[in-house]
Amino acid sequence: MFILAESSQRTHGRNAQTSNIMAGKAVAEAVRTTLGPRGMDKMLVDTSGEVVITNDGATILKEMDIEHPAAQMIVEVAQSQEEEVGDGTTTAAVLAGHLLAQAEDMLENDVHPTTIVEGYHEAAQIALDAIDEMVLDATMDDETLHQVAESTLTGKGTGGLTADQLAKTVVEAIRHVEGEEGIERDNVRIHTKVGASSNATELVEGIIIDEEPVHDSMPRHVEDANILVIDFDLEVRKTDVDTQYRIDSIEQLNAAMEAEETELRGYAKTIAEADVDVVFTTDDIDKRVASFLANEGVLAFEKLSNEDARSIARATGAKRLGTLDGLDSEDFGHADDIRVKRVGDDDLTFIEGGAAAQSVTVFVRGGTEHVVDELERALDDALDVVSVAAESEEVVLGAGAAEIAIADAVRRAASGIEGRKQLAVEAFADAVDVLPRTLAENTGMDPIDALVALRAAYEGGDVMGVISEGETGSIDDPTKYGILDPADVKREAVESATEAATMIIRIDDIIAAK
Numbered sequence: 001m002f003i004l005a006e007s008s009q010r011t012h013g014r015n016a017q018t019s020n021i022m023a024g025k026a027v028a029e030a031v032r033t034t035l036g037p038r039g040m041d042k043m044l045v046d047t048s049g050e051v052v053i054t055n056d057g058a059t060i061l062k063e064m065d066i067e068h069p070a071a072q073m074i075v076e077v078a079q080s081q082e083e084e085v086g087d088g089t090t091t092a093a094v095l096a097g098h099l100l101a102q103a104e105d106m107l108e109n110d111v112h113p114t115t116i117v118e119g120y121h122e123a124a125q126i127a128l129d130a131i132d133e134m135v136l137d138a139t140m141d142d143e144t145l146h147q148v149a150e151s152t153l154t155g156k157g158t159g160g161l162t163a164d165q166l167a168k169t170v171v172e173a174i175r176h177v178e179g180e181e182g183i184e185r186d187n188v189r190i191h192t193k194v195g196a197s198s199n200a201t202e203l204v205e206g207i208i209i210d211e212e213p214v215h216d217s218m219p220r221h222v223e224d225a226n227i228l229v230i231d232f233d234l235e236v237r238k239t240d241v242d243t244q245y246r247i248d249s250i251e252q253l254n255a256a257m258e259a260e261e262t263e264l265r266g267y268a269k270t271i272a273e274a275d276v277d278v279v280f281t282t283d284d285i286d287k288r289v290a291s292f293l294a295n296e297g298v299l300a301f302e303k304l305s306n307e308d309a310r311s312i313a314r315a316t317g318a319k320r321l322g323t324l325d326g327l328d329s330e331d332f333g334h335a336d337d338i339r340v341k342r343v344g345d346d347d348l349t350f351i352e353g354g355a356a357a358q359s360v361t362v363f364v365r366g367g368t369e370h371v372v373d374e375l376e377r378a379l380d381d382a383l384d385v386v387s388v389a390a391e392s393e394e395v396v397l398g399a400g401a402a403e404i405a406i407a408d409a410v411r412r413a414a415s416g417i418e419g420r421k422q423l424a425v426e427a428f429a430d431a432v433d434v435l436p437r438t439l440a441e442n443t444g445m446d447p448i449d450a451l452v453a454l455r456a457a458y459e460g461g462d463v464m465g466v467i468s469e470g471e472t473g474s475i476d477d478p479t480k481y482g483i484l485d486p487a488d489v490k491r492e493a494v495e496s497a498t499e500a501a502t503m504i505i506r507i508d509d510i511i512a513a514k
Contacts, residue, residue: 017107020070020504021100027066027074028097031057035090036439037155037468053370055156056377057090058082070504077500084496085489086384087152091435092493098434099501102427107505111420117502119424122417123410124498126425127432130409131490134402135394138484145171147482148389149382151398155468156378169203169362170382174390176205176360185387187359189311190379192372195344200365201375206335206352207315208361209308211301213340213347214285217294220340224354225277225299227333229309229318233283234267234302261288267324268292274327278338282309299338301349312351315359385486394487399465399478400436402490404454407432439466443473450475 033040034055044052044063052063058078066075077096078089103116138144149167156163177187191208213220267289271279279285279293279300293300304312313320316333336353362379366372389395396402407429414425433451440450443466450466453475457464465478478484 016508017113017505018104020507021104023068023071024074024100024501024504025097025104027061027071028094028100030064031060031078031090032094032097032438033442034060035094035435036442036466038443038473039090039155040442051370052373054374054377055090056374056381057093059377061089061093070507073500073504077496080496081489081492082381085388085486085492086381088485088489088493091489092497094435094438095431095493096497096500098431099428099497100504102431103424103501103505106423106427109423111423113505113508115420116424116427116505119417119421120428120498120502120505122421123414123425123428124494126410126413127406127428127494128491130406131396131402131487131494133409134396134405135487136396136484138395140390140393140395142171142175144395144484145174145386145390147484148395148486149386151483151485152382152385153378156374156381166201166379166382169201170379170386172203173360173362173383174386176203177358178390183387183391184358185383187315188383189359189361190364190376190383191348191361192364192366192376193343193346193348194366194369194372196365196367198364198366198371198375202363204350204352204361204363206337206350206361207311207359208363209301209304209312209349209351210346211304211308211349214300214302215287215290215294217291218299219297220299222277222299222338223336225335225338226275226329227312227316227318227335227338227351228271228274228276228279228321228327228331229313229316229333230279230281230321230324231283231309232281232322233285234279234281234289235264235284235286264288265292268296268298270324270327271298272296275329276327276332278335280304280309280312282306299340311359316351316354385489388488389484389486392486392488395484396487396490397463397465397478398483398485399467399481400439400454401463401465401478402485403432403435404458404465405463406490406494408455408458436466440473443468444471445473 034042034057039055041053041055042060044060054060061075061078066072074093074096078093081089081092099120106116146167149170150163153163153166173188174183177184189207264286271293276298279298281302282304285300285302290300309320312318313333316335318333319331321331334354335351339350340347341350364372364375364379366375410425410429414422417425436454437447437451441447454464464475465483467474467476467481
């Protein structure tokens with residue numbers, strides 16, 4: 001009896017479990033060498049020849065265009081980690097892959113998948129409790145946040161800038177958008193421009209848009225500006241139906257042209273009389289309207305993206321209008337300074353000060369597209385991580401020290417768990433051990449010796465980590481080097497990796513149909 005279509009493919013039982021676990025392990029192995037400050041980069045080339053060079057786990061997995069459904073779950077783990085806390089994507093993917101590897105050994109020893117899943121979930125809860133216990137009693141001042149940012153940035157592609165220099169910029173940006181109700185992370189933008197050394201990267205108190213004035217005669221610098229943001233064309237109005245007009249004389253043609261001219265001049269007059277200094281629209285501006293506005297000394301920009309228009313409105317306090325009727329000063333935004341600057345071969349518009357200063361922009365420079373792209377990814381992660389740390393006010397030691405403490409807590413708790421579930425809990429601890437072992441390996445140390453030294457130090461009451469100093473690294477106290485990670489990054493990695501691994505382990509049938 002044929003139930004499935006002839007084109008369908010089915011894999012079930014142990015073969016299905018093996019296939020899924022191998023796919024998950026392969027994904028984890030693909031990013032494992034990027035973990036830590038001494039992690040290496042990956043070069044990814046797509047079918048059109050576009051090249052991406054990065055060591056960001058989420059970016060690597062996204063660009064790999066993975067098709068295997070189980071492997072895709074590991075990709076989603078990294079994406080979830082990126083969206084929630086900004087960093088720890090490689091950690092989450094590697095942990096998920098090694099939870100699957102440990103499960104493979106248990107399946108071969110006839111441990112039931114449900115038992116493994118129950119053991120993993122219990123171990124994950126023990127791990128989360130351990131993270132809560134190791135949260136440092138630290139004040140979230142600028143120095144602490146600087147250490148968090150620097151820990152995240154170390155080892156990433158930062159061009160000619162040091163992690164210390166970028167960390168200062170990141171902390172300054174987050175502090176700028178911090179208010180009584182918390183941190184407005186969306187008010188921090190990153191704008192990239194190729195053509196200068198990465199040392200030219202700076203923090204702008206305002207926003208930057210990649211636009212130029214619609215008319216050459218318009219002013220390129222406006223102070224104390226009233227800003228109008230609109231979402232319609234400044235052109236001759238068009239009817240909703242196709243209409244033809246018959247003109248029998250030159251007088252009728254002149255009258256039609258005069259009416260059109262009057263309408264267009266009316267736009268400019270209305271804007272100028274409302275004391276508007278700068279106009280931004282997401283649609284088109286007729287060349288004649290642009291000329292009239294230039295004569296009135298009004299600076300105007302057209303065809304803005306919806307994102308740029310939203311950012312300008314949000315930063316300056318402007319309302320986005322759909323008509324010029326009844327213009328009121330309450331509809332306008334305000335900025336101390338709007339300046340069009342020549343940067344390289346292009347014009348950029350800087351909107352700074354006043355209400356616009358509620359937003360900040362990290363203006364990223366770099367000699368090549370690859371440099372600025374990787375700088376943007378690194379800064380984006382650091383901004384997210386510092387924001388999370390500042391809001392949660394919870395940090396733990398980095399450099400693998402937290403993972404050693406988690407593995408020890410899980411391993412000690414396993415002795416009090418009865419039945420085969422104990423094997424799964426112990427396997428969870430072994431999977432967590434892979435993280436500091438990988439850090440040591442990527443640093444150039446012997447991974448086994450490093451793991452033994454870390455465990456021995458922890459059992460002796462000293463919390464140590466893998467420090468990337470010198471040619472081969474060392475085992476030392478992360479506190480001395482200011483290596484800190486937000487506790488939420490560790491929590492999210494444990495939770496998301498466990499969820500993905502347990503979901504894959506429970507699958508015993510794969511049916512692929514066209």
